Amino acid sequence: MSNYSDILYAVDAGVATITLNRPDRLNAWCASLDADVRAGMRAATDDPAVRVIVLTGAGRGFCAGADMNVLQGIQDGDTSTRPTAPETPWDTSAHPDFQKQYSWFPAVPKPIIGAINGPCAGLGMVLALYTDIRIASDLAVFSTAFARRGLIAEHGISWLLPRLIGMANAAEILFSARRIEAAEARSLGLVNRVVPHANFATEVQSYARMLAVEVSPRSLAAMKREIWNAQLSGLGAAIDAANIDMKASFATDDFKEGVAHYLEKRPAAFSGR
Incomplete structure (x- = not known):
């Protein structure tokens, strides 16, 4: 529309x-x-x-x-x-x-x-x-x-x-x-x-x-989901969910870019992948 x-x-x-x-x-x-x-x-x-x-x-x-x-x-x-x-x-x-x-x-x-x-x-x-x-x-x-x-x-x-x-x-x-x-x-x-x-x-x-521009869109989406879902669960469930998300994030392009732009002292170019 x-x-x-x-x-x-x-x-x-x-x-x-x-x-x-x-x-x-x-x-x-x-x-x-x-x-x-x-x-x-x-x-x-x-x-x-x-x-x-x-x-x-x-x-x-x-x-x-x-x-x-x-x-x-x-x-x-x-x-x-x-x-x-x-x-x-x-x-x-x-x-x-x-x-x-x-x-x-x-x-x-x-x-x-x-x-x-x-x-x-x-x-x-x-x-x-x-x-x-x-x-x-x-x-x-x-x-x-x-x-x-x-x-x-x-x-x-x-x-x-x-x-x-x-x-x-x-x-x-x-x-x-x-x-x-x-x-x-x-x-x-x-x-x-x-x-x-x-x-x-x-x-x-x-x-x-x-x-x-400056932060990973993939991180934003995951954090938003984590924050809101945590309001409906206990601490243990929030920790377990975060551990799953953290493991998945290590394999992403945005994680690689997050480390690279910091070490290379340049603006980030996150893709959301």
Whole structure:
């Protein structure tokens, strides 16, 4: 799929940027946006030139959550515009828990950077938490929103949020649904970095391109799988899985290149093989 109605899709220097493109509605989530993001992620996954994915929003917001028209339709008994779970899983080799309607980001075998450029609420916050690394503009504002809509801790956020910020902080944020400014989000561990808005896009792309050029794409894919799968297993299982992966990595071109470029004191030229 190359024509999208609700996202912008661009690839440059090994980085695919998927931009939620409903700025007049603060990129509120709906069925067509859901389908476009899935298609964009699939295109980035299948493109060997893409090594890193950036997910961001057009205009002044990241994602304001579910479109209120969708919520109104659900209240009126019309679910035709509500996003639905895909008929087929993202990746049949991924853990079943990462095959759900909104939990499939961890099954994408390339790192996803959430570039939180502005307001990020409700379902938008859930999606941001499923990204691997989050960089926020200093104008970003976060809210779970659910309690103020008569809803619950949706789509796995009750599992994600305590792992990021602890049980008590997660409970307080979910119960109150209050606004969280970017600086507090950083102090809590909701985001990795906060960047001045004037430099935001440049800083995000610079970091993404560093990952695309300076590290092994094979290592990135393996580490992403290891990190997410380890959340669903014990320490022993994580060690056993890593031992299998380590043995396999010794036979790869990227391992040979990783040693060679270090010894030869030159930039790396990883192939992903």
